[in-house]
Amino acid sequence: MKEREKKERLSTLRHSASHIMADAVKRLYKDVKLAIGPSIDKGFYYDFDLEDKITEKDLPRIEKEMMKIVKEKNAFAKSSMQKNEALKFFGEKNEIYKNELIDDLDLEEISIYKSGNFVDLCKGPHVEDTSKVKFFKLLSVAGAYWRGDEKKKMLQRIYGTAFETKDELKTHLFNLREAEKRDHRKLGKELDLFSINEKWGSGLVLWHPFGACIRNIIEEFWKKEHLKRGYQLLYTPHIANLDLWKQSGHWDFYRENMYSPMTIDDTEYVIKPMNCPGHILIYKSKVHSYRDLPLRWGELGTVYRYERSGVLHGTLRVRGFTQDDAHIFCTSDQVQDEVTSVLDLVDFMMKTFNFKYKIYLSTRPEKSVGSDDIWANAEKALRQAVEQRGLEYEIDEGEGVFYGPKIDVCLIDALGRGWQGPTIQVDFNIPERFDVNFINKDGNEERVVMIHRTVLGSMERFLGVLIEHFAGYFPLWLQPVQVVVIPVSQDFNDYAQHVYNKLFSEEIRVECDIRNESLSKKIRNAEKRKIKYMLVVGEKEKEEDRVSVRVHKVGDTGQFDLKTFICNIKEEIIKKD
Secondary structure, three states: OHHHHHHHHHHHHHHHHHHHHHHHHHHHOOOOEEOOOOEEOOEEEEEEEOOOOOOHHHHHHHHHHHHHHHHHOOEOEEEEEEHHHHHHHHHHOOOHHHHHHHHHOOOOEEEEEEEOOEEEEOOOOOOOEHHHOOEEEEEEEEEEEHHHOOOOOEEEEEEEEEEOOHHHHHHHHHHHHHHHHHOHHHHHHHOOOEEOOOOOOOOOOEEOHHHHHHHHHHHHHHHHHHHHOOEEEOOOOOEEEHHHHHHHOHHHHOHHHOOOOEEEOOEEEEEOOOOHHHHHHHHOOOOOEHHHOOEEEEEEEEEEOOOOHHHOEOOOEOOEEEEEEEEEEEOHHHHHHHHHHHHHHHHHHHHHOOOEEEEEEEOOOOOOOOOHHHHHHHHHHHHHHHHHOOOOOEEEOOOOEOOEOEEEEEEEOOOOOEEEEEEEEEEOHHHHHHOOEEEOOOOOEEEOEEEEEEEEEEHHHHHHHHHHHOOOOOOHHHOOOOEEEEEOOHHHHHHHHHHHHHHHHOOOOEEEOOOOOOHHHHHHHHHHOOOOEEEEEOHHHHHHOEEEEEEOOOEEEEEEEHHHHHHHHHHHHHHOO
């Protein structure tokens, strides 16, 4: 409750800060037209239509004006107008965007807020007066289409943030600077992990050898853990008959995220946005008894979903991605235990990758299928599973998917940021649509329950989050190059190659840097690539079959017997520390 109250207070504070910023911009620039200025996660923004081009160099000037408004201690006063009065009021001020918003409101009375001479269309709430907004910072300027419509005018958006205390603001600004250093797009290029090339297509990731290596390590680890837990692996094609998606309900409820059908031999096909219909068809390929259940089937399945170009973001928001997807077919009596076992797997995976997490129970959305009883039973099963493991959770009203409620797991990274992660969805509806059954103990057909789940989510997004979480310096078990062998001069290339061969034979990912460059340059290159171990070898090391070990950002840690070093590094890799 305290966390929710804190969020509500911050939202109110930041919304008030957006009004103060809009007031400041109106004072500094002529003929400004106001669009919208909401609070958002970690801050606020306001969209403006004006002739002058605002840049980040202008932000200190706007901040200075905002501080004047703060010192004026103007009260935020709420009042209302009849709709026709509000249209006239804002029309006289030439606030065309406000009038468009008012036109769309199905209300007789329109709420407005006034602070000093500044008046804005707003339902609130706000802080008592402008003096309460003391600790704020304007951060950046960007373009934003009015109402997110690429066919409408591009406005100027100013982003900012505000906090209740000076220390909170200071910490947040430090984290922003740190986040900039950790940007997965920047590090992905520096470490040669991936690229996105417009010639191939927006939102489609090309994995380079080092990035592909990390991804393969994670996928093999994922497969191993799933096989240990009773899962079997499946593969399904990338396209499927359009009729399948109509039957599943995706065509009715998810069409805006799907690509247009293609016609092949007079049949319409769609590139798949999900893997579940394929798993259902495999299930229905033969009759199943209650003795067969639960069936746990997993697939690293690549899917494709339409995203507007404006929201694409590195590997975090893409159009083609591989989901660590799985579906569990079980009886209604098995649901709670199966969800609990998935939560166990989620916990194991998150701890392995050094993530903390939060859990949300997402309930029935406005657009959905199925009866109230079905939804109530599904939500109850999820709630009981979470409570059985003694986990804290929050209710996320109306954020379930159209066919069922879900558990959403939010990953918390090294900077305290939340990321979309694992999901668990209990589905009574799609089995109904596809008539998915099993033969019960009485020899009769009974409807199966289907659990949809991911434990990592999109591999593209997960790797992007990992890059930022670890700032590109991955744990040793994930590093694409774990060791680089560096001879002090060309005279010791043969011994460097000997060390390389020993490590390579032990399945350690190793490189041998025998370029005709200085020792210091080779070390700097390895540090820049964030390779943990640098083995420097020369005359003494060759004579004693030893290596001098340098550690990334630590420096020289002394000489080690080669066999001892190999034993130590293999143990570290196995521990996944």
